[in-house]
Amino acid sequence: MPGWYFDKQELKHTPSGAAGLDYKTEMRYRKEGARFIIDTGMKMDLGYNTTATGVVYYHRFYMFHSFQQFPRFVTACCCLFLAGKVEETPKKCKDIIKIAKALLADNKFATFGSDPKEEVMTLERVLLQTIKFDLQVEHPYLYLLRYAKCLKGDKAKLQKMVQMAWTFVNDSLCTTLSLQWQPEIIAVALMYLAGKLSKFEVVDWVGRNPAHLRWWDMFVEDVTMDLLEDICHQVLDLYSQPEVKSSSESPPPGASRPAAASPSNQSTSRQSNGATTSTTASSASTASSTSEKTQISPETVPPPVNTRIPPPSDVPYPYQTFTHAPPPISYGTPVSFAPPVNTPPPLLGPSPIPSLLSAPPPNAFPPFVNQPPPFTPVVPPPNASFFGNGLPQGHTRHRPPFFPP
Amino acid sequence: MAQSSSNGQDKSSNTYEALNKIGRGAYGTVYKARDKQTGQEVALKKVCIPLSEDGIPMNTLREIALLKQLNAYDHPNIVKLLDICHGQQIGKDLMMFLVFEHVEQDLAMYIEKHTKGFKTTEIRNLSKQIVHGVDFLHSNRIVHRDLKPQNLLVTSDGHIKLADFGLAKTYDFEMKLTSVVVTLWYRSPEILLGLPYSTAVDIWSIGCIIVELFTRKPLFCGKSENEQLNEILRVLGKPPKDEWPAKNAPIKWSSFDINEKVDIKSIAPSMCENVLSLVMNMLTFDPNKRITALEALNHEYFLEEPINT
Ligand SMILES: Nc1ncnc2c1ncn2[C@@H]1O[C@H](COP(=O)(O)OP(=O)(O)OP(=O)(O)O)[C@@H](O)[C@H]1O
Ligand SMILES: [Mg+2]
Numbered sequence: 001m002p003g004w005y006f007d008k009q010e011l012k013h014t015p016s017g018a019a020g021l022d023y024k025t026e027m028r029y030r031k032e033g034a035r036f037i038i039d040t041g042m043k044m045d046l047g048y049n050t051t052a053t054g055v056v057y058y059h060r061f062y063m064f065h066s067f068q069q070f071p072r073f074v075t076a077c078c079c080l081f082l083a084g085k086v087e088e089t090p091k092k093c094k095d096i097i098k099i100a101k102a103l104l105a106d107n108k109f110a111t112f113g114s115d116p117k118e119e120v121m122t123l124e125r126v127l128l129q130t131i132k133f134d135l136q137v138e139h140p141y142l143y144l145l146r147y148a149k150c151l152k153g154d155k156a157k158l159q160k161m162v163q164m165a166w167t168f169v170n171d172s173l174c175t176t177l178s179l180q181w182q183p184e185i186i187a188v189a190l191m192y193l194a195g196k197l198s199k200f201e202v203v204d205w206v207g208r209n210p211a212h213l214r215w216w217d218m219f220v221e222d223v224t225m226d227l228l229e230d231i232c233h234q235v236l237d238l239y240s241q242p243e244v245k246s247s248s249e250s251p252p253p254g255a256s257r258p259a260a261a262s263p264s265n266q267s268t269s270r271q272s273n274g275a276t277t278s279t280t281a282s283s284a285s286t287a288s289s290t291s292e293k294t295q296i297s298p299e300t301v302p303p304p305v306n307t308r309i310p311p312p313s314d315v316p317y318p319y320q321t322f323t324h325a326p327p328p329i330s331y332g333t334p335v336s337f338a339p340p341v342n343t344p345p346p347l348l349g350p351s352p353i354p355s356l357l358s359a360p361p362p363n364a365f366p367p368f369v370n371q372p373p374p375f376t377p378v379v380p381p382p383n384a385s386f387f388g389n390g391l392p393q394g395h396t397r398h399r400p401p402f403f404p405p
Numbered sequence: 406m407a408q409s410s411s412n413g414q415d416k417s418s419n420t421y422e423a424l425n426k427i428g429r430g431a432y433g434t435v436y437k438a439r440d441k442q443t444g445q446e447v448a449l450k451k452v453c454i455p456l457s458e459d460g461i462p463m464n465t466l467r468e469i470a471l472l473k474q475l476n477a478y479d480h481p482n483i484v485k486l487l488d489i490c491h492g493q494q495i496g497k498d499l500m501m502f503l504v505f506e507h508v509e510q511d512l513a514m515y516i517e518k519h520t521k522g523f524k525t526t527e528i529r530n531l532s533k534q535i536v537h538g539v540d541f542l543h544s545n546r547i548v549h550r551d552l553k554p555q556n557l558l559v560t561s562d563g564h565i566k567l568a569d570f571g572l573a574k575t576y577d578f579e580m581k582l583t584s585v586v587v588t589l590w591y592r593s594p595e596i597l598l599g600l601p602y603s604t605a606v607d608i609w610s611i612g613c614i615i616v617e618l619f620t621r622k623p624l625f626c627g628k629s630e631n632e633q634l635n636e637i638l639r640v641l642g643k644p645p646k647d648e649w650p651a652k653n654a655p656i657k658w659s660s661f662d663i664n665e666k667v668d669i670k671s672i673a674p675s676m677c678e679n680v681l682s683l684v685m686n687m688l689t690f691d692p693n694k695r696i697t698a699l700e701a702l703n704h705e706y707f708l709e710e711p712i713n714t
Contacts, residue, residue, distance in 0.1 A: 135470035
């Protein structure tokens with residue numbers, strides 16, 4: 001949806017900033033709010049789509065209002081409440097508040113005032129107006145699964161890569177990436193990151209064409225390596241941020257990202273000397289910060305985050321704690337996926353870190369939200385004929401949607 | 406929270422200045438208005454949303470989401486939605502304003518104005534645009550359900566824009582302003598019979614409208630469901646008995662005493678073979694046998710050289 005992407009400069013000049021909040025704190029508020037939406041959504045068995053939609057509303061909201069004026073956890077509840085309705089997974093406002101009360105420290109819950117439900121309900125209209133009624137939001141998940149279907153190679157490795165990318169997509173909600181780049185691009189970047197970290201190199205893919213240097217050239221245009229690395233680093237930065245609340249704990253080993261200053265230009269120059277530097281999103285000045293960052297490589301494994309639960313010893317990466325067997329990936333031609341709202345793939349059972357679930361400390365940063373769903377249950381919804389039964393599928397129809405008269 | 410009222414409410418009256426009422430339908434009132442900042446003329450459609458215990462109902466939100474999403478395609482034959490804003494809350498009802506681009510007139514006025522009738526090429530042009538717009542809705546799985554000349558807008562340069570789909574149609578029965586009579590003239594047999602219906606109902610309506618473009622008179626004018634069905638069968642003849650939805654229809658096939666049919670051709674003598682064929686495919690009794698919008702776009706009528714009509 002045009003109009004919802006901002007460049008880094010704009011992200012630094014928000015209403016909160018204008019009202020005196022420093023950028024770091026704003027980023028923390030965004031992260032905590034997103035985290036809180038994710039945790040609340042998870043507690044209420046809301047799917048990843050609803051949760052992600054709520055988080056995107058939240059980020060958009062604070063591009064037009066300040067944290068000083070609108071208490072962030074009230075807004076977060078309202079975003080989840082609205083997303084629930086939009087994604088057809090409605091939850092009662094009072095139930096959301098109940099969870100919020102359980103999750104939040106008393107002083108934070110106090111921002112809900114004496115009539116919390118009224119507070120959230122009143123905000124619904126402000127929220128709707130602020131997000132301009134652009135309620136339908138797409139997320140990288142859909143693209144991640146779609147793209148994964150096209151990749152060839154060792155199945156187990158691919159699956160591991162997809163799961164890791166899924167985790168990164170979850171975590172990316174805590175950044176402002178959804179305000180910067182389309183979901184397609186975020187999906188590509190985080191698959192690229194996961195591929196690097198899991199040492200899964202994609203050398204062949206369905207629909208490969210000599211003009212395509214990389215698999216993602218099939219799906220997105222003019223995405224430079226600089227851009228990909230910038231996106232990856234924004235996610236990786238999450239893992240190296242000190243958690244305010246848990247500062248009393250000893251920092252996990254390797255908590256800061258390797259700061260070796262090998263310039264990232266070896267791989268980028270290959271791409272960026274190509275004809276086009278324009279990208280499909282608004283922000284073109286993305287790569288400015290990447291130069292001082294390390295090249296992403298398997299050694300750039302993000303450090304374990306500040307969850308209080310040590311990762312199981314048998315997982316290849318400290319932050320990856322899937323307990324279930326990875327879902328099978330079915331190969332074949334790229335399928336067109338159903339709109340995410342109608343048929344969210346079911347989650348794979350109970351979460352592997354139950355103790356965090358029962359009482360996630362607001363500032364903790366559990367490594368993932370949901371698990372990647374199996375690929376198979378994603379089916380197109382039945383051809384609904386009534387208005388409101390489904391989502392537009394205009395662009396999935398293989399003919400020009402319309403001609404000028 | 407004091408701020409919220411200033412942010413969330415009555416943006417409509419701050420932003421738009423209502424000029425005059427331009428339409429009142431069954432579900433809302435439409436005003437011509439001006440954007441105070443830009444001076445742009447807009448059409449403000451006021452709809453009344455019944456609030457539930459949990460705020461704005463899910464269905465309304467879903468429909469708004471869809472309207473907004475459709476709008477992003479910028480289809481040339483769909484009226485542009487410029488803005489949505491809340492009005493006041495009155496009791497348990499929330500006023501909402503849908504702000505559309507203002508379009509000169511609707512097709513009913515346009516037909517009325519053209520006292521000498523339309524050129525055949527113009528009829529084809531208008532018809533094709535209607536089918537285009539409807540095909541767009543259908544490909545997005547939206548059934549308009551109430552296509553009629555009043556809901557088709559015509560711009561000053563003769564372009565058709567579909568209006569009045571989506572919002573508020575889910576409340577069908579409770580929400581009708583009782584003083585307004587809903588016209589049955591463009592309703593398909595399956596709607597009149599109270600049967601389940603789909604996109605084919607819109608095709609039926611287009612069939613009626615195309616004939617009306619030739620005759621400048623509505624094709625079937627019944628005052629009740631029964632009368633409307635009778636009108637339809639009087640002109641088109643009774644369908645074969647096996648096409649009558651025997652199990653579900655509340656009205657028996659045998660209850661219609663119809664012997665011969667009036668030919669559409671005799672109602673609209675200036676219709677050429679191609680348009681007649683298209684219209685007959687649209688006015689097919691069995692919705693499953695009716696032509697689809699996409700098929701209609703590929704019908705001979707829309708492919709022939711302009712000269713031949
Ligand atoms: N964008 C517009 N520009 C100009 N006139 C408009 C516009 N939208 C609607 N109108 C006029 O207002 C009338 C009523 O509008 P509309 O059909 O949207 O409302 P409604 O109350 O839902 O009617 P209905 O009884 O068909 O449900 C239309 O028939 C048309 O004449
Ligand atoms: Mg109308």
